[in-house]
Amino acid sequence: MPASLAPFIAARPWLLKLFKPAAAWYANAASYRQLGLYADDLVSEENEDVLKALKRLPPRQSYDRVFRIRRATQLSLQQKILPRADWTKPEEDKPYLGPLLAVLEAESKEREALDTLTVLKNH
Structure with a gap:
């Protein structure tokens, strides 16, 4: 897995201020929010750790x-997007798999x- 620059940027307020508009633009340009998705909904389920994390989600x-x-998926097949009122708002788009994946990684390292x-x- 490639190393992330996010912790480096987050630790430096001036870099965070510089990258925040670009990150917001990119999230909107990715258009997953127009389909009502969260960023963690895009995480591939082919990874064993992701499957374990999904099993730990509350019902x-x-x-x-x-x-x-x-x-x-239905909207994509119809080549439509949701009405603007139903788009995922940035404040709603909170990571829900990331914390579980971190716990699984810590458990794996401990194991x-x-x-x-x-x-x-000792003799």
């Missing part, structure tokens, strides 16, 4: 994700550390 959040994806643990005997 309501899981249902909402499936609904958004199905609605967007690996415990699996490679060596016991030293």
Whole structure:
């Protein structure tokens, strides 16, 4: 997985101020919000960790994700977009898979550390 510049930019207010308009423009240009999707709805489900994270979603959040994806697929097939009032607003587009993926990664690292643990005997 390529390294992200997001933490570097977020730690520097002047860089954040510089990149924020470009990030907002890019999110709007990607047009997923016009279909009612969140950014995390675009994460590929081919990764094993993503599948595990999806299984850990609360039932309501899981249902909402499936609904958004199905609605967007239908709109795409019809070559339509939602009415402007139904577009995903930037303040609604919060990451919901990212925190779960971070927990899964930490669990994986802990499991690996415990699996490679060596016991030293004192004489």
